[in-house]
Amino acid sequence: MELARANLEIGLAKGPYAAAGSEGDPAGAAGYVKRAVELYTALARKKPDDPNVRRAQIEALSTWLHLQYRLGRKEEGIKVARQLENEIGNLTPSIRDQVQANWYLSIGYMELGTILWSQGEETEALALHRKALETFRGDMPAEWTKDPAKLDHLSHLERELSISTWLHEGLSEQVELTARRSVEVVAGCPAANCRMRHAQAEATLGEIEWSSGGRQQGVTTLRKSLAEFDLLAAEDPANAVFANAGAQVRAYLALALAAGTPNESSEAVFLATKNLRLTAGAEASLAKGRERILVNRITLGATLLGDRRFADAARELRQTLESNQDWNANYDLRWSALHLVARAFESQGKFEEAAAAAKESMKFADLEETEGGFSRQVIRALAARDYASAVSRSKGSSLKERSEALRALETCCSQPNRAGGVIAGALIEWFPTADDVASIRDRLTGWRKLY
Numbered sequence: 208m209e210l211a212r213a214n215l216e217i218g219l220a221k222g223p224y225a226a227a228g229s230e231g232d233p234a235g236a237a238g239y240v241k242r243a244v245e246l247y248t249a250l251a252r253k254k255p256d257d258p259n260v261r262r263a264q265i266e267a268l269s270t271w272l273h274l275q276y277r278l279g280r281k282e283e284g285i286k287v288a289r290q291l292e293n294e295i296g297n298l299t300p301s302i303r304d305q306v307q308a309n310w311y312l313s314i315g316y317m318e319l320g321t322i323l324w325s326q327g328e329e330t331e332a333l334a335l336h337r338k339a340l341e342t343f344r345g346d347m348p349a350e351w352t353k354d355p356a357k358l359d360h361l362s363h364l365e366r367e368l369s370i371s372t373w374l375h376e377g378l379s380e381q382v383e384l385t386a387r388r389s390v391e392v393v394a395g396c397p398a399a400n401c402r403m404r405h406a407q408a409e410a411t412l413g414e415i416e417w418s419s420g421g422r423q424q425g426v427t428t429l430r431k432s433l434a435e436f437d438l439l440a441a442e443d444p445a446n447a448v449f450a451n452a453g454a455q456v457r458a459y460l461a462l463a464l465a466a467g468t469p470n471e472s473s474e475a476v477f478l479a480t481k482n483l484r485l486t487a488g489a490e491a492s493l494a495k496g497r498e499r500i501l502v503n504r505i506t507l508g509a510t511l512l513g514d515r516r517f518a519d520a521a522r523e524l525r526q527t528l529e530s531n532q533d534w535n536a537n538y539d540l541r542w543s544a545l546h547l548v549a550r551a552f553e554s555q556g557k558f559e560e561a562a563a564a565a566k567e568s569m570k571f572a573d574l575e576e577t578e579g580g581f582s583r584q585v586i587r588a589l590a591a592r593d594y595a596s597a598v599s600r601s602k603g604s605s606l607k608e609r610s611e612a613l614r615a616l617e618t619c620c621s622q623p624n625r626a627g628g629v630i631a632g633a634l635i636e637w638f639p640t641a642d643d644v645a646s647i648r649d650r651l652t653g654w655r656k657l658y
Contacts, residue, residue: 208260211246214239215267218274233277240274243267256299262306265294269311272318279494281322288319310360313343317367329375329580336371340364355398362404365389366411370630375580378419378627386412399439403449406435410456417463418628418635426467429460451499454482458506462635465513475510483507494534501531501540505633508547512554521551542571542586543632549593553600561597562604569594574619582629584622585638589631591619592639592647599650613651620644 218240247264254260268291275284292315295308303309320335343364351357369385376382389408393401410432417425436453443449457478464475482503504527511520524544531541545568552561572590576583595612598604604612620639628637 208250208263211243211250211267212263214246215243215263215270218243218267218270233274237274237278240267240271244271251294255297256302258302258305261294261298261302265291265306265308265311268294269314272315276318276322277495281326284322285319288315288322291315309342309345309347310357313339313360313364316342317364320371321367324371327579329371329583333371333375333580336364336368340368355396355401358393358396359398359400359404362389362392362401362408365392366404366408369415370411373415373418374582374630377581377625377629378415383412383415383419386415399443402435403439403452406432406439406456407452409435410459413463414459414630414635418637420627422463422466426460426463426471429456429463432456433460450485454485454499454503457482458502458633459635461506461510465510467513469514472510472514476507476514476516479503479507479510497531497534498537498540501527501536501544502633505540505543505547508544508551509634512547512551515554517551517554521548521555524548524551537632538571538573539586539632542568542590543634545571546589546593546632546634546636549597553593553597558597558601559603562594562601562608565590565593565597569615574615581625582631584619585629585636586631587619588622588638589636591615592644595647595651599647609651613648616644616647616651 218236244264244267247260247267250257250260251264268287272284272287272291275281275287292312295303295312295315298306298308316335316339320332320339323329323335324332343361347357365385366389369382369389372379372385373382386408390405390412393405393408396402396405410429413425413428413432415425416428419425433453433456436449436456439449440446440453461475461478461482464471464478467475485503504523508520508524508527511517511523524547528541528544528548545564549561549565549568552558552564569590572587574587574591576587591612595616598608598612601608622638625638628635
């Protein structure tokens with residue numbers, strides 16, 4: 208028991224995001240936590256009704272699952288999540304209550320849902336996020352409503368469900384309601400972890416408000432969130448968790464401002480540039496760390512585009528793509544960069560270069576795929592729209608290219624235009640409007656004189 212506890216304590220100190228603000232050392236923690244899982248599982252076989260052993264075993268499994276996600280070990284993470292669910296399912300009702308099983312079970316469902324989402328299994332992932340919230344909130348002990356860790360977790364569950372529902376089904380009253388509950392749950396909790404979760408949830412609400420057509424309200428809410436993060440960071444300057452979570456908010460605020468007035472777009476470039484000065488922290492050598500840097504550079508490109516610095520945007524984004532060829536970056540992030548490159552070239556009248564970038568983006572948008580939720584539909588539609596628009600304006604486009612562009616436009620942009628924006632890769636984007644699609648179609652078919 209002592210050896211198992213020692214391994215788990217070392218793993219907890221090195222691995223997960225710490226309350227003290229360290230991003231931890233997930234790779235260094237892995238061996239210790241794995242050993243703790245093995246030792247506690249062996250003890251549980253000998254003492255299946257010992258609540259102390261079973262609580263420690265479940266905590267070790269939960270920590271092990273979290274590390275799989277951070278290390279990008281998706282298949283192993285699925286196995287661990289299933290093991291955690293089975294172990295809790297085999298507990299007696301009395302032991303379940305003593306070990307706070309619903310808390311750990313909800314963590315397992317949430318983490319598993321996030322892993323499955325990253326593998327494109329969105330329907331099952333969304334069902335798991337709903338199940339996570341239902342598991343935790345159902346029959347929740349009264350004392351949990353006064354426990355900062357439990358309130359933090361409840362807000363986290365509400366926020367994850369709001370985001371996954373938004374991405375899969377599009378905007379709805381339920382999406383916004385869930386996002387608001389995520390903010391309200393921790394509104395009266397003074398603990399640092401609650402304050403961080405409140406700021407994070409508030410940012411998600413701001414993104415949803417912007418996407419619903421209320422850009423100014425969204426900007427206001429995002430500014431409030433960023434101010435809360437800045438205050439937390441000022442109180443604890445060494446806290447890497449606060450710094451990097453705040454950077455995510457700053458990125459979305461920059462994107463929202465880039466869609467506004469000239470003064471706002473200049474501020475957007477300033478905010479995006481500020482994010483580039485952040486280090487990737489403990490995850491610098493992991494995929495998650497590289498994703499963070501890539502998102503920050505894409506955001507800068509988007510703000511340069513919003514500031515009408517088209518050549519600068521194209522150059523920054525091309526350099527970003529070239530410097531990330533040595534690893535398997537997420538397709539939606541590569542699409543994001545190429546989508547912006549195509550827009551930057553088209554804005555300069557460089558239609559052949561825009562068409563080339565857009566055609567490359569279609570590979571990462573996976574136009575042949577028909578599955579996936581609203582976010583994936585928007586990505587496919589925009590990839591097709593970008594290519595069709597550039598080809599329709601290019602003097603050198605061939606009949607074959609125009610036919611290919613028209614086919615992509617009809618296939619991916621023929622769905623009814625659904626209201627509202629959605630997170631699409633590193634950006635927030637909208638489905639192409641019917642008028643825009645019709646105009647491009649006319650140019651491709653020669654119904655309107657091009658020049």
